[in-house]
Structure formats: structure tokens, C-alpha cells
Amino acid sequence: MSETEVVSESYVPFRPGLLRFEGGRGVLVGGRCRGCGAVYFPAPEVCARCQGEDLDRVDLSGRGAVYTYTVVRQSTPEFRTPYVLVYVDFPEGVRVLGQLVGCEPEAVRVGMPVEVVFEEVAKDPQGRPVVGWRFQPAEEA
Amino acid sequence: MDVYVVGAGMTKFGKHPDRDAVDLAVEAVNEAIRDAGVDRRRIQAAYCGHVYGGMVLGQKVLARTGLAGIPLANVENACSSGATAIREGYLAIRAGEYDVVLAFGVEHLTTRFRGALTPGEEDLEGALGLTMPAVYAMRAVRHMTEFGTTREELAYVSVKNKRNASLNPYAQFQNPVTVEDVLNSRPIADPLRLLDCCPVSDGAAAVILASERVVGELGRSRAVRLAAASLRTGTVEVGLPSMAFEPLTRATAQDAYERAGVGPEDVDFAEVHDCFSIAEVLRVEGLGLYPVGEYPKRAARGEADIGGRLPINPSGGLLGKGHPLGATGVAQVVELVRQLRGEAGPRQIEGARVGLAHCRGGKAAGVEGAACTVLIATR
Known part of the structure; x- marks a missing residue:
């Protein structure tokens, strides 16, 4: 399944809050601590390194x-x-x-x-596609 | 306030299709009580470690062993459940609350699981297809990449432990295997093969812990001092740490060494959580018993054999003795007791005075490991 196909109202994310689609492209969403800059995926409620409670959402590179x-x-x-x-x-x-x-x-x-690619990984109980991430080989940078 | 192990017992580990978890635990508990030579009416509290045994398994065991009525807590900490149960008893005696405590662990895994254990389907990584063999396979790839560890060196860990198991009548595997046998066994998660993985096992193990006061009364000749019982949980990994080293094992060991007043150089032998061949490598290096990156080569030269410089898993470990999750940590202490008493028969380590037991259990997304225990026993 290509990225554009899953950008419909009918898809269900594999886990809430971990991925999002924007302009036909999917991204993985992590968290970055405002205090110490530590980056997490998924984002915890409290930073494990400095115990800061303020984390911003951060898009991971593709x-x-x-x-x-x-x-x-x-x-x-x-x-x-x-x-x-x-x-x-x-x-x-x-x-x-x-x-x-x-x-x-x-x-x-x-x-x-x-x-990162986004694909249907399962069907939910209503038969809607559950979309998650996978990886595929990329050209050398 | 010192704590002693005064009695130890276990069932044979293996497949027990005709018996259930309670039945196995009853056998181990009764053996431990007889071994201690203590009147069972003096046992004041009990702790039962298990993972898949269901509600109030421990109480079902008390009901059949004349112990019903005393306080009991069922303890779950994945593969560290049994060791955590012992630690609970150790802490209660140190706190002065009790003088005689029973700690036991049990699992009837063959009726609960076939094939690969996973972190659980509610776990993010479990839902992505992560199995426990896959976790260790990926760590093996890193150890091979970072230190040049070979496939044959990893296989030797299994060969050694299954050979030790063949000297242990309580072990699931009674036949030695060769490096070729390991390399030709069925692939599970590359590069790990079936004989790199511990088996699915049923079994139970039990110990009786006693205070200084009671040990004086029972006699010290067969008592083993529990010098430390440390527990840690895995921290959340920040950044991109090496998967070829275990900070959790290192942190738990440092706590245990400090409390016991010994260092890794004082340890005569260790029972470590070798759920996979590569797992023994990571444990031993994390515990500081062998230099980081060098264990596979040194083990392949025989340094970790019984009779070697520092024997690892003389009981056969999880790879050879078997791994009934909740029973594992307790069975490790049973081996410590038998070795330190000089009762280990053909697998006896001559002159052993300090033994270490290490367990690690569970996986949760984002953390290096869920629970880790290090227990040190001295003679």
C-alpha cells in the first residue's frame, strides 16, 4: 500500500499518537524533552533522563x-x-x-x-485497515 | 542482621504432563523443609514466585503442605520472579519481622506456552513481532559486530551448559551436545538456533531462609549465608546505547557486591540467566566476571568449565537444566547451596566459598530489561 492510499478517514493507526499523515506523507512522531533535549519514541509522560515533565512532539526523519x-x-x-x-x-x-x-x-x-514506509499491518474488528510503519532499503545518502 | 539459607529442594526440571504446578511446588517445598530439618510449624511467612500460574497459586501450595494460615505473597517479576520471592523473604528477616521464611518458585510452562515467548501483545514491540529469541538474536549480531565473536564460540556456551546438565540429575537435558549439533539445529531467529535457546520447562524449587538466631539453633554446618539480594528495574534507554552490553546487570551487580562486601574477583562460580547462549555472554560481562567482549573466546578455551578459572552455570543453567520461569531463580540458589555445602557430586567446584546467582526477566518497549536480580551466597 502506498502512502497516499492510507490517507483516508478509514485508516486506524497501529498505535495512537505514534504516526501521523500530512500532505500525503506519513511520519513517525516522538517526543523531545524541553529541559535536556532527550528524544524518545514513543514519548514518555516524564523524561527518563532529567525527570522534566514538558516534552514536545517531534517528527522523526524518514x-x-x-x-x-x-x-x-x-x-x-x-x-x-x-x-x-x-x-x-x-x-x-x-x-x-x-x-x-x-x-x-x-x-x-x-x-x-x-x-520508513507506512502499510496496512492488520484489520481492526470493524474490518478497517490498521496502518503501521515498516522499513525498506533506501539509496545510499 | 544476617540471613541464611538452611534448606533447599527442587523437582527435576523437564516436561511433567501428568502433574500440575501445585503438585510440583508441594514436592519442592517438602524437600526444602526436610533438608532444613526445621519443624514446619516454625515457618512464619511464605513468598511464591510464578508468572503464568494464575490467581493465588501459592496459597494452594500452603493448603497441601500444612502451612495454610501464614502470610503469603505471590510475586511476579517475569524470569526474576523466583529470585524476587527470595529477596522478599530476605528483606523480611533482615527487618526483624520473621525468623523462618519459605520462598519458592514454580511454573508449569508446557501447558501455557509453545514456541517463542514474547514481551506480550499489549507491548508496543511485541505487537511489532518482537519475540524473546529475536531480542537476543539482535544482541548477538551486535556482539559479533563489535567484538568479533564467532558463531562457534556462542555454540560452545550451549555445549558447556548441556554437558554440566548431564551431571545434574535434576536437569531437563541429560545428554551432551556438540558445536555441530548446535549449528545444525533448527533456526529460530538468525543467528540463533534451537540449541542456543533454553527449553520450555515445568518445575519447582524452594528454599528455607532463617535468621542468625534460628541458624544458631539448627546448627551452622550446612547453612549458607545469603550475603546480598539485590533487585533493579531497567531504565529507559536514552540515545543509542550498545545492545552488546547490559547496564542493568552491571548496576544490579554493583549493588550486590557492595552489600556483600565482595567483588567479582572473589566469586568462585556463578549461576547466570542463560536463556540463550548469547545471554550468558551478556550476563557474565555485565557482572564483571569476565572482561567485556572477551567471554565467548575465553569460555571456548574452557575457562568457564567446571574445573576452569571461573565456572559459569555448573548446574547446566537454563540451557541445560531448563527454565520453568518462576522456579528458575530459586533453583539457582538451590545450586549455590549444594555447591557451597560440597554436595554437588560430579559437578562439584572444589573449594567454592562465594557463589553468585543472576536473573533477568521481561521486556518492555523502551527499557533495556524489566527486572534483574543478583544474589550472593557465601560459606
Whole structure:
């Protein structure tokens, strides 16, 4: 599913407050502490580093680099195996977990540049698409 | 106020299709009481660690062991549940509230789970497809990337622990395996394979804790001093920390070393939470027992074998003995007691005087680990 297809009233976010769509583009939304600048995804209610209670919402870059990865061969019944999981480091200084798509499992490498894509990851009980994020390989910057 | 372990007991770990959790716990509790040689009427309180046992499991055990009526708290802290139960008893005795306390842990996991454990579907990362093997697989990739650890070195951790287990009649695995066996077993989460993962297990373990006063009465010859019982929760990760090192394990260990008045150089052997081969590496390096980045190479040279420089998981650990979640932390202390008393038979570590037990349990999105315990026992 492309980014534009999910920008309809009928989509349900995978988790409230973590992603948003603007001008046909999706972004991951984290939090930045006003006191010490620490960035989180998802944003906590209180900053874990300085205990500050004021956090601003911050859009994460659309690109990051694979910090580590695995190919999951055995999982719970909700997930069809195999699938690739990656932790992606973002320029904002935050690490996000997600599935990697558009890439042979054998081709994943530490340091590989990836971009965020938004896709239907499930249906909700009313049959509406639940939209979440995934990563796919990106061109070298 | 010093606290002692005066009795220890456990069931064989493994698959127990014909018995339930209560039945297993009753066996372990009765064995611990007999081992302590204490009149069960003197037990003043109990703590029961379990994860999936359901409501008031501990009370069901008291009802069948002549202990009903005393205060009991059921304790859940994922894989650290059993060790947390012991710590609750330790704190109560130190506070002067009780002289004799029962702490036990139990799990009948084969009826609750098949395959990979997950952080739970309500957890953000669990909902993204994260399984516990995947967590450790991704840490293994980082250890291999940062320190040049090889696949074969990781496999040796499993080989060592299953060999130790073959010397332990209470262990689930009774047969040694080879590095080739590990590398040829079914892939679970690359690069981890089935024999890199602890099994799904049923089992129970129990200890009797006593105050200085009661130990004087029972006799000290078989008592083991519980010198520290430390508990920490994982902090929220800020920035981009290395996943090849465990600050939570380090922080919990530092607290325990300080309280026990010993350092990692004084530890003669350790039971650590080797839910996966790579997990033993991260624990041992986090505990400061081996230099960061070097454990896999040193273990592959035999330094962590029974009879080596610093033996790790002589009981067989989770990889060899099995991992019935709530029972695990208590069974580690059962091994500490047997080793420190010189009752460990063919897996005895000669002259062992200081033993350490480490558990880590649970995962929540954003934190390095949920609960971590380090217990130190001395002779």
C-alpha cells in the first residue's frame, strides 16, 4: 500500500499518537524533552533522563540506518514467518524497532540505510485497515 | 542482621504432563523443609514466585503442605520472579519481622506456552513481532559486530551448559551436545538456533531462609549465608546505547557486591540467566566476571568449565537444566547451596566459598530489561 492510499478517514493507526499523515506523507512522531533535549519514541509522560515533565512532539526523519537485525523463523500465530526485524537508528538520536520489507533476508546488513514506509499491518474488528510503519532499503545518502 | 539459607529442594526440571504446578511446588517445598530439618510449624511467612500460574497459586501450595494460615505473597517479576520471592523473604528477616521464611518458585510452562515467548501483545514491540529469541538474536549480531565473536564460540556456551546438565540429575537435558549439533539445529531467529535457546520447562524449587538466631539453633554446618539480594528495574534507554552490553546487570551487580562486601574477583562460580547462549555472554560481562567482549573466546578455551578459572552455570543453567520461569531463580540458589555445602557430586567446584546467582526477566518497549536480580551466597 502506498502512502497516499492510507490517507483516508478509514485508516486506524497501529498505535495512537505514534504516526501521523500530512500532505500525503506519513511520519513517525516522538517526543523531545524541553529541559535536556532527550528524544524518545514513543514519548514518555516524564523524561527518563532529567525527570522534566514538558516534552514536545517531534517528527522523526524518514530515514535511518540498521543498528541490528534478525530473521525471525519462529513466532506467535499472528505473524507469518519468516520476517525480518531491525532496530533502526535515527538522526534524532533515537532507536526504533520495525519489520524490514522489500529486501531478501540474506541481504540485510548492519549500517544499511533504510526509509520508513507506512502499510496496512492488520484489520481492526470493524474490518478497517490498521496502518503501521515498516522499513525498506533506501539509496545510499 | 544476617540471613541464611538452611534448606533447599527442587523437582527435576523437564516436561511433567501428568502433574500440575501445585503438585510440583508441594514436592519442592517438602524437600526444602526436610533438608532444613526445621519443624514446619516454625515457618512464619511464605513468598511464591510464578508468572503464568494464575490467581493465588501459592496459597494452594500452603493448603497441601500444612502451612495454610501464614502470610503469603505471590510475586511476579517475569524470569526474576523466583529470585524476587527470595529477596522478599530476605528483606523480611533482615527487618526483624520473621525468623523462618519459605520462598519458592514454580511454573508449569508446557501447558501455557509453545514456541517463542514474547514481551506480550499489549507491548508496543511485541505487537511489532518482537519475540524473546529475536531480542537476543539482535544482541548477538551486535556482539559479533563489535567484538568479533564467532558463531562457534556462542555454540560452545550451549555445549558447556548441556554437558554440566548431564551431571545434574535434576536437569531437563541429560545428554551432551556438540558445536555441530548446535549449528545444525533448527533456526529460530538468525543467528540463533534451537540449541542456543533454553527449553520450555515445568518445575519447582524452594528454599528455607532463617535468621542468625534460628541458624544458631539448627546448627551452622550446612547453612549458607545469603550475603546480598539485590533487585533493579531497567531504565529507559536514552540515545543509542550498545545492545552488546547490559547496564542493568552491571548496576544490579554493583549493588550486590557492595552489600556483600565482595567483588567479582572473589566469586568462585556463578549461576547466570542463560536463556540463550548469547545471554550468558551478556550476563557474565555485565557482572564483571569476565572482561567485556572477551567471554565467548575465553569460555571456548574452557575457562568457564567446571574445573576452569571461573565456572559459569555448573548446574547446566537454563540451557541445560531448563527454565520453568518462576522456579528458575530459586533453583539457582538451590545450586549455590549444594555447591557451597560440597554436595554437588560430579559437578562439584572444589573449594567454592562465594557463589553468585543472576536473573533477568521481561521486556518492555523502551527499557533495556524489566527486572534483574543478583544474589550472593557465601560459606
